[in-house]
Amino acid sequence: MYDFAIVGAGAYGCATAYHLAKAGSSVVVIDAGKIASGASGGFGKRGIRTNMRDPRELDLVRQAHAKWPTLSDELDADTGFERIGGVCLVEDVPSGLSAGVASAKRRAVVQSDFGIPTEYWDQTVLRDKLPGVAESIDGALYSPFDGVASQEATTVGYARAAQRHGAVFVEDVEVEALVTEASGAISGVLTTSGDRIDASRGVLLTNNVGAARLVQTVTGYELPLWPVLPQVLLVKSEHSPSIPYLTNHQSKVISLKVLKDSTIMLSGGWVGTWDNDERSGGRPVPSRIEGNLDLLRKTFPSLGELTLLSADTSRLESSSLDQVPFVDCIPGARNAYVATGWSGHGWAILPIVAQRLAAWLLTGRKPVEFEQFAIARLAGSAEAARMLA
Numbered sequence: 001m002y003d004f005a006i007v008g009a010g011a012y013g014c015a016t017a018y019h020l021a022k023a024g025s026s027v028v029v030i031d032a033g034k035i036a037s038g039a040s041g042g043f044g045k046r047g048i049r050t051n052m053r054d055p056r057e058l059d060l061v062r063q064a065h066a067k068w069p070t071l072s073d074e075l076d077a078d079t080g081f082e083r084i085g086g087v088c089l090v091e092d093v094p095s096g097l098s099a100g101v102a103s104a105k106r107r108a109v110v111q112s113d114f115g116i117p118t119e120y121w122d123q124t125v126l127r128d129k130l131p132g133v134a135e136s137i138d139g140a141l142y143s144p145f146d147g148v149a150s151q152e153a154t155t156v157g158y159a160r161a162a163q164r165h166g167a168v169f170v171e172d173v174e175v176e177a178l179v180t181e182a183s184g185a186i187s188g189v190l191t192t193s194g195d196r197i198d199a200s201r202g203v204l205l206t207n208n209v210g211a212a213r214l215v216q217t218v219t220g221y222e223l224p225l226w227p228v229l230p231q232v233l234l235v236k237s238e239h240s241p242s243i244p245y246l247t248n249h250q251s252k253v254i255s256l257k258v259l260k261d262s263t264i265m266l267s268g269g270w271v272g273t274w275d276n277d278e279r280s281g282g283r284p285v286p287s288r289i290e291g292n293l294d295l296l297r298k299t300f301p302s303l304g305e306l307t308l309l310s311a312d313t314s315r316l317e318s319s320s321l322d323q324v325p326f327v328d329c330i331p332g333a334r335n336a337y338v339a340t341g342w343s344g345h346g347w348a349i350l351p352i353v354a355q356r357l358a359a360w361l362l363t364g365r366k367p368v369e370f371e372q373f374a375i376a377r378l379a380g381s382a383e384a385a386r387m388l389a
């Protein structure tokens, strides 16, 4: 019998386990695959990005910015964190009500008001900082506290630190259902092989898109989220990339970071397709690879010829209807919680969300930051409202 059972050994499961175990609780983390085998694993680094983020997440970003620089020391593991700053390129486009210079300037003010320093760079400053950028770019948002960190090293680092505090990790075991007592309390989980793992104080679902089904087995209500397979390309350029910032675009589907060996990690929102024949589940689509490369050429023509080194769409992520996560109690089930639906940007806020989640599980007091991520915000139908009542 454990105090807490966590389903999913990705970044969120491992980090929350670390905080719970450090506080003296007994914790088991169960994963259908291995530690960091989902969205929180793989090559390269993930962005810690402020620009263009939903304002509901900005306070958490501010708090996460304060935690990332010292995380390697705390975990005694190199997270690969680098505070390289984040740049969001801006074009005065003829359509779209939320894009353009005017909106970017307002956004710089709002982000700064949330305590995240953000400047608006006009064309002159931008060309000075990023000389190779296309003529069509009108300006940029710059957030100096943004950066990158290795998702795999950080997730494994959290897991090892949790283990040193006594947390137990069970790999290659899939959870099929939660065990609900007549009182409504959740007392553990059932695995697909029929084993029961008991938890006296609570169960936390951090199994990404898989959480939707487990929540539904308890409430009958399907969380409005779906699987996505973000595309990540590794690209070599003819001319050495002089792009020192985590860079994305306000209105175009492009995001990039330059790795230590000068290869470009290119993404931004292009996705692969589901492949039933592949165990990984994700298959890159040639036209989408070309679309992503084409945007890179147009955004940084100075890079010259681009050579594709690899295309990966194997890491399953979940996207929610309003593109912000669900961090909540499972409705109707006492002492069961869910944190999922990160919509492609769960990485940046990990250190603070996991810490707050653990505090919630330990004290029973819901952190005020999570009010905006309640399941009920999207439960508009009478049926859903009844289930969530």
Ligand SMILES: Cc1cc2nc3c(=O)[nH]c(=O)nc-3n(C[C@H](O)[C@H](O)[C@H](O)COP(=O)(O)OP(=O)(O)OC[C@H]3O[C@@H](n4cnc5c(N)ncnc54)[C@H](O)[C@@H]3O)c2cc1C
Pocket (backbone or CB within 6 Å): 007, 008, 009, 010, 011, 012, 013, 030, 031, 032, 033, 034, 035, 036, 037, 038, 039, 040, 041, 045, 046, 047, 048, 049, 151, 173, 174, 175, 176, 206, 207, 208, 210, 211, 230, 231, 232, 267, 315, 316, 317, 339, 340, 342, 343, 344, 345, 346, 347, 348, 349
């Ligand atoms: C390619 C890509 C690029 C990204 N880039 C960024 C970025 O630049 N910035 C940013 O902020 N965010 C980014 N993200 C998002 C971020 O990486 C994710 O939001 C975050 O890693 C999610 O972590 P998690 O722990 O919730 O899920 P995961 O890491 O997916 O972990 C879930 C785990 O649950 C396990 N599991 C599933 N079902 C079951 C079950 N029934 N029983 C037991 N185990 C189960 C899985 O095996 C998996 O290991 C990116 C995501 C991807 C995929």
